[in-house]
């Protein structure tokens with residue numbers, strides 16, 4: 592077993608999650624400590640300013656520097672880990688065009704932390720024709736197996752719905768022995784999740800998010816905005832498929848004329864309707880949807896999902912897991928898979944032709960005695 596630290600800074604741009612697990616890259620032996628470090632206003636402003644940019648473009652080096660500094664800070668709080676899985680900050684994602692761009696530098700992080708760093712998890716999948724995202728699905732398989740083993744889930748297909756800046760869903764059959772085998776997983780990004788809500792709150796009310804979904808709870812969904820949103824061709828595309836953070840900019844533009852509460856309510860309804868629109872791509876209807884990511888703290892989102900999905904909608908804590916740290920844990924687990932040469936994605940998670948290992952391994956500089 593290897594003690595690994597995973598660090599994830601997601602598309603909601605709120606900060607960096609760090610979590611430790613012990614694993615052989617297949618089984619989860621134990622979950623360890625975790626921490627969150629939020630971005631300062633200045634860091635968040637620089638990262639927001641660099642969204643949509645590619646390596647070499649203005650602001651990208653500064654964003655990468657912020658990413659390395661924040662991650663090095665956090666890693667210092669986990670002195671016992673043997674390897675670090677470092678996702679980096681996604682600034683742009685265009686898998687069938689310019690590629691995928693996670694700002695950061697694993698070489699610099701390895702030097703700063705003195706630990707081997709596994710990073711650049713998505714590029715190889717994209718290079719081989721895949722979406723490069725989502726990558727947490729194989730870990731969802733490991734979590735489902737862990738929860739079944741602990742008697743917290745029945746050995747039946749279940750879905751994990753992650754609500755970060757963007758939403759992504761994984762259908763998992765925990766009776767499969769490997770995540771890459773046919774029929775084990777099916778995954779895709781569902782649509783926008785917290786990113787447009789956060790953007791609305793920041794722009795109109797100078798708040799980072801709609802705490803508890805209280806603003807949305809006071810509003811009414813604008814049906815014509817919702818119907819226009821659902822006419823987007825993305826929903827007709829079969830899975831696997833992935834999204835860039837701001838691929839649905841027209842949704843944010845469409846709520847501009849609405850009151851604060853109606854705009855928030857409409858964005859929540861759009862999130863839930865997007866998940867419901869993706870339901871048809873699942874191999875079978877799961878009886879339970881386990882929700883992870885910050886969106887599960889938004890009660891308006893949870894009740895909209897409960898109303899729209901033909902399944903029990905529960906926070907992932909119902910299966911003994913930590914919904915705030917699942918993605919960071921995923922990159923710890925994936926780092927160990929990369930070290931062992933095991934695949935991190937496959938045809939049913941990113942649409943790539945065959946299983947892909949991906950990731951780069953950077954070692955700290957050795958000083959000469």
Ligand SMILES: Nc1ncnc2c1ncn2[C@@H]1O[C@H](COP(=O)(O)OP(=O)(O)OP(=O)(O)O)[C@@H](O)[C@H]1O
Nearest residue numbers: 601602603755756757785800802803884885886888
């Ligand atoms: N108490 C809360 N009430 C409402 N929303 C919340 C609450 N806590 C967190 N959130 C939402 O969840 C977001 C953070 O979610 P999370 O940490 O899962 O995102 P991420 O890791 O950036 O995303 P991604 O999955 O896209 O990589 C916040 O920006 C906010 O929008």
Ligand SMILES: CC(=O)N[C@H]1[C@@H]2OC[C@@H](O2)[C@@H](O)[C@@H]1O[C@H](C)C(=O)O
Nearest residue numbers: 602681684724725726727757759918
């Ligand atoms: C390109 C990119 O960073 N995508 C993120 C984003 O945030 C959620 C969703 O879109 C998912 O596809 C992915 O993150 C998670 C960790 C994943 O790869 O599974």
